[in-house]
Amino acid sequence: xxxxxxxxxxxxxxxxxxxxxxxxxxxxxxxxxxxxxxxxxxxxxxxxxxxxxxxxxxxxxxxxxxxxxxxxxxxxxxxxxxxxxxxxxxxxxxxxxxxxxxxxxxxxxxxxxx
Amino acid sequence: xxxxxxxxxxxxxxxxxxxxxxxxxxxxxxxxxxxxxxxxxxxxxxxxxxxxxxxxxxxxxxxxxxxxxxxxxxxxxxxxxxxxxxxxxxxxxxxxxxxxxxxxxxxxxxxxxx
Numbered sequence: 001x002x003x004x005x006x007x008x009x010x011x012x013x014x015x016x017x018x019x020x021x022x023x024x025x026x027x028x029x030x031x032x033x034x035x036x037x038x039x040x041x042x043x044x045x046x047x048x049x050x051x052x053x054x055x056x057x058x059x060x061x062x063x064x065x066x067x068x069x070x071x072x073x074x075x076x077x078x079x080x081x082x083x084x085x086x087x088x089x090x091x092x093x094x095x096x097x098x099x100x101x102x103x104x105x106x107x108x109x110x111x112x113x114x
Numbered sequence: 115x116x117x118x119x120x121x122x123x124x125x126x127x128x129x130x131x132x133x134x135x136x137x138x139x140x141x142x143x144x145x146x147x148x149x150x151x152x153x154x155x156x157x158x159x160x161x162x163x164x165x166x167x168x169x170x171x172x173x174x175x176x177x178x179x180x181x182x183x184x185x186x187x188x189x190x191x192x193x194x195x196x197x198x199x200x201x202x203x204x205x206x207x208x209x210x211x212x213x214x215x216x217x218x219x220x221x222x223x224x225x226x227x228x
Contacts, residue, residue, distance in 0.1 A: 006157070009155075034215055034216070036218075041123075041220070042220060043116070043118070043203075043217075043218040043219060043220045043221070044158075044203070044205075044216075044218040045218075046215050046216075046217075049215065093157055093158070095216060102160070102163070103148070103160065103216060104160075105150070105157045105158050105159070105160070106157055107156065107157040108156070108157035108158075110155070
């Protein structure tokens with residue numbers, strides 16, 4: 001099956017710094033990748049849809065300037081959390097697919113902002 | 115607006131018995147449903163899916179049932195094993211041939227006891 005690599009799996013950063021999370025599809029081309037966030041005891045919530053070669057589509061309430069998404073190639077999408085604050089601490093995950101071939105999950109990134 | 119709901123946050127089942135996890139949805143446009151399992155510190159892994167044209171799909175110990183009129187699906191695990199202890203998420207989407215986002219429930223933590 002399809003393989004998606006997400007890196008890093010865990011990151012601790014200082015408040016005010018930026019963190020980049022990568023999502024790579026290793027064996028197929030992904031026109032679209034989804035970025036989700038999960039707070040404790042809550043659902044995985046869609047943050048944005050990353051589209052190769054064009055701007056990401058953000059969900060309502062998600063700050064575009066804070067969560068920068070770049071999908072420069074068919075195999076790589078990056079999520080950069082800019083000027084991170086403790087409230088950005090969360091579990092971030094990319095999901096690839098969504099057409100008739102199903103979905104593949106990245107392994108997730110646990111971000112802790114101190 | 116929680117379109118996919120898992121009303122039981124936790125479930126404890128004895129090893130060898132059946133585990134039944136439930137999921138309700140409100141959006142009648144959903145036509146594709148999935149169950150995922152998540153261990154601590156890991157990303158979700160796909161378990162089983164079902165299209166709205168079916169009412170049952172079976173894969174080994176896992177069976178998913180779909181009741182469209184009730185907007186309800188359930189995951190049955192028989193027999194339950196200690197390794198099944200994890201958080202289970204149901205998710206729904208409306209595949210259209212292009213990428214469609216997943217909407218997740220809040221998860222049910224299953225504990226299989228010896």
